[in-house]
Amino acid sequence: MRFGIVILPQHDWPEAARYWRGAEELGFDHAWTYDHLAWRGLAGERWHATVPTLTAAATVTERIGLGTFVASPNFRHPVPFAKELATVDDIAGGRMLLGIGSGGTGFDAFVLGQPELTPRQRHERFVEFTEALDVLLRFEPAGAGGISFEGAWYTADEARMVGEPARHPRMPLHVAALGPRGLAFAARVADGWITTGSTFEDRGDWWKQVGELSRRFEEACERQGRDPASLDRTLSLDAEGRYSLESAGAFEDAVGRARELGFTDVVAHWPRPEGIYAGNESVLEEVASRFGALREPA
Template sequence: MRFGVVILPQYDWPEAAVRWRRAEEFGFDHAWTYDHLSWRGLAGERWHATVPTLTAAATVTSRIGLGTFVASPNFRHPVPFAKDIATVDQISGGRVLLGLGSGGTGFDAYVLGQPQLTPRERFARFAEFAESLDALLRFERGAADGASGISFEGEWYTAAGARMVGEPAQRPRMPLHLAANGPKALDLAVRIGDGWVTTGGDHDDDATWWRSVGDLIHRLDDACAAAGRDPSTIGRTLSLDDGSRYSLASAGAFDEAVGRAAELGYTDVVSHWPREHGLYAGDESVLDEVAARLPALRAIA
């Protein structure tokens, strides 16, 4: 089992730097931040940009993986975003984990004057976004090979001879972790993803939520079987938190959640850094307890 923590981009630097450094010192395998322009009930609070945050985090850490949880096509085009995130990967020494999702239906979906999309349109855009990044982040062949850049023309995105230039910091490209719950998105994750991410859906009842995340593991396995992919070759990341449950409410709650996720077959779990109030409110002393237990949890999970 690998362990991750989400640090929401709400803290000014250098206060934020303390959290990113501590995430590494605590022994977490990866640390993430949301990729939104603002988010739900926190829209009126301080909220910094994703790529600069990860760039700064790369300069104050040396080992921990750094990720987007998850990057959204609501306000991004794959060509400039590929250049941005590849630069972060180079600065970090090849530590970026690129989480990708279909884009929510909140503030980000309309702030640029976008029309409301149907679920089918949102998935089609997500597929193009992910497939385009898959191609771009492998970089084009060198000029000596006669390359003329990377071109594609789809319903949502177009590139005409896009140039990355150089070599990717990770081979063949940084890992893609696709957020997926529905059958089409699961198929996409199996086809091009290195990892799969889920929040398990909106269920207030714990028993129902745990059943749902167990069902999703089976659906992922079925998608792997249909595609002829070895299911052990795709990472399985579960976000343990939502509006009705918080895994870092206590060390005991964290232990229980990790154990249940491991039993279901998840390879990675992610919790949110305790906030002072409201959503994910908690005591940072719990992080100290959890950090001390991570080696033992890795051994049994």
């Protein structure tokens, strides 16, 4: 089991550096930030941009994976985004993790004057966006004059990327998916699957549903001729309905449940002083001290 932490992009630099350094010092395997222009009840609060935040984080860390949780096509085009990602990955020495999803229907979906899309349109746009990133992040073929494609949503005419990627064939692609079409797509193209599950009032119902999703993802992989064990499976613990870091015991319980359901990675949120994900950093430190007991034996 690997452990991740989400650091919301609310802190000014260099104060924010404490959190990214702290995630590495505490032993987390990966650290992520949200890729939103604004987010839910925090829309009126301070909120920094994703790519510059990860770039700065790359300069103050050495080991920890750095990722988007999760990027979407709501306000992005794959060509400039791929170049930004490749640049961050170069600065980070090949530590970028691209978490990507179809995009919600909140602020980000309409801030640029976008029309409302049907679920099918959102999925089709997501597939095209992701497939374009998959190609772009692998760099141009030898002797090619750039990367070109033309689809229903995105077009590129001899796009140029940074150069050979820091990792081959490209940085890991972690697809967030929930429904049948999304799970099938993740099983086909992803290096890993991310899920938060759906919202349930009862925690038991949430865990039951997450278990069913994990089973359906395994089936989707098998239909694609892929071994489910070859893909990472990441669960956002804080979607359960209680904050996973409200106590070390709550976190350990959630990790144990996730492991039983076949997840390879779990992600929690760095404690905030108040509001959503409110908690005490002492719990985070206690959890970190238990990592040896929480991990699978070598």
